[in-house]
Amino acid sequence: xxxxxxxxxxxxxxxxxxxxxxxxxxxxxxxxxxxxxxxxxxxxxxxxxxxxxxxxxxxxxxxxxxxxxxxxxxxxxxxxxxxxxxxxxxxxxxxxxxxxxxxxxxxxxxxxxxxxxxxxxxxxxxxxxxxxxxxxxxxxxxxxxxxxxxxxxxxxxxxxxxxxxxxxxxxxxxxxxxxxxxxxxxxxxxxxxxxxxxxxxxxxxxxxxxxxxxxxxxxxxxxxxxxxxxxxxxxxxxxxxxxxxxxxxxxxxxxxxxxxxxxxxxxxxxxxxxxxxxxxxxxxxxxxxxxxxxxxxxxxxxxxxxxxxxxxxxxxxxxxxxxxxxxxxxxxxxxxxxxxxxxxxxxx
Numbered sequence: 001x002x003x004x005x006x007x008x009x010x011x012x013x014x015x016x017x018x019x020x021x022x023x024x025x026x027x028x029x030x031x032x033x034x035x036x037x038x039x040x041x042x043x044x045x046x047x048x049x050x051x052x053x054x055x056x057x058x059x060x061x062x063x064x065x066x067x068x069x070x071x072x073x074x075x076x077x078x079x080x081x082x083x084x085x086x087x088x089x090x091x092x093x094x095x096x097x098x099x100x101x102x103x104x105x106x107x108x109x110x111x112x113x114x115x116x117x118x119x120x121x122x123x124x125x126x127x128x129x130x131x132x133x134x135x136x137x138x139x140x141x142x143x144x145x146x147x148x149x150x151x152x153x154x155x156x157x158x159x160x161x162x163x164x165x166x167x168x169x170x171x172x173x174x175x176x177x178x179x180x181x182x183x184x185x186x187x188x189x190x191x192x193x194x195x196x197x198x199x200x201x202x203x204x205x206x207x208x209x210x211x212x213x214x215x216x217x218x219x220x221x222x223x224x225x226x227x228x229x230x231x232x233x234x235x236x237x238x239x240x241x242x243x244x245x246x247x248x249x250x251x252x253x254x255x256x257x258x259x260x261x262x263x264x265x266x267x268x269x270x271x272x273x274x275x276x277x278x279x280x281x282x283x284x285x286x287x288x289x290x291x292x293x294x295x296x297x298x299x300x301x302x303x304x305x306x307x308x309x310x311x312x313x314x315x316x317x318x319x320x321x322x323x324x325x326x327x328x329x330x331x332x333x334x335x336x337x338x339x340x341x342x343x344x345x346x347x348x
Contacts (some may be wrong), residue, residue, distance in 0.1 A: 005134060033322055034162050038169035042177060043206055045070055048172050064175035071167050077245040159249075194340050197328070198333065201301075205332035208300030208327050212293040215245035219292050220254040227258070230266050231277055243285075244342045258285050301332045 028035065031126065042049075045066055055063035056343025173180075188195050213225040225240030239257060258281040294308035301308075308328060315327020341347070 031165065033320075034165045034169060037320055038166050038173055040206060040210065041070055041074075041166070041170055041202070042173040044210060046174075046177075063171050067167060067171040068173050070170055074163075077242075134186050192341075197340065198336055199338045201332055202329055205297075205301050205329045206325070208297040209328050211300065212296040213248060213324075215296045216289050216292050217244045217254075220244070220247045220285050220286050223288060224254060224258055224281075227277060227280050227285065228261060231261075231269065231273065233261060233264065247289075253289070254285055255281065297328050301328065303328075303335065305330060307331070312314060 049062060051064040051269065052065050053059065056065070057064050076208045095161075166294060185195060185199070188198075190198070221240045221244035224243035225236055228236035239261065243254050243257045244343045246252065249256060262274055262278045262281055265277045290309065290312070294305040297303075298305040298308045308317075308331070311327045311331045312324055315323025315330070317323065319326050
């Protein structure tokens, strides 16, 4: 039996331990997205790192080479994407300013749309100033575009900083990830068989999420290419490739490409064409994510696609964009603990 002093010591130790764990979480919380994405990237490229390390036999050099390969694989396409977005935004600004500075011409274009023209002819005599309504709408639209432009510029800056932090994190995960894994493995108070089962299920879940992301990227790139081609956009194949790359970016995803294209269609092909393309992007290109991802992930983790569908949506709501990766793993681990519980206590 423990003495009173030992009991107080145990309580103090546990409270101190939990307090420091909580403080550590708050310290790392601003970088949680970078850390989680870095772990996923390392899991994808870890077999390559092992092959390099088996030949070179130097951890730091193998980690450096693997990190350069990762950086080249991701940074080159992402840099092309950022340059494309910047170019399109710069080209769109004069067109937007011209249309907003000459609202009468823009209003005439809107009123030339058959449906709106019929409404205007029918209700034009009523005491409703349609010109003023359209002016107000585009006034709000100009403010909206300006605000979204600032947010986009801020996000791009943050994204570049996060890429830099990811490169550093990936290097050290390659170099010391095995030691970190063994340390975490050693402190989990479960039987070795149970710990192996948990880590295996976690790895399978992460692998399923990665394959799901690849499948979504291929689907969105294909649908994007079809939309760009039908809309008569130049370099449709190249834009489809950019959509594939953008699908892996946490904030925005494929919409980073198709939304600027929708504005191009809006100002170059007409308002109706722009609206149709925007609806296509929203309900076809982007929505396919919520259909394909649960199906692909469920095929690897043996969980019903409907459960995974709500898991991903709930995960995004709770964790933000990281919920796409974290939520399926959490559900898989919950299911794994249920299996371990049944095995431990002989429950049929």
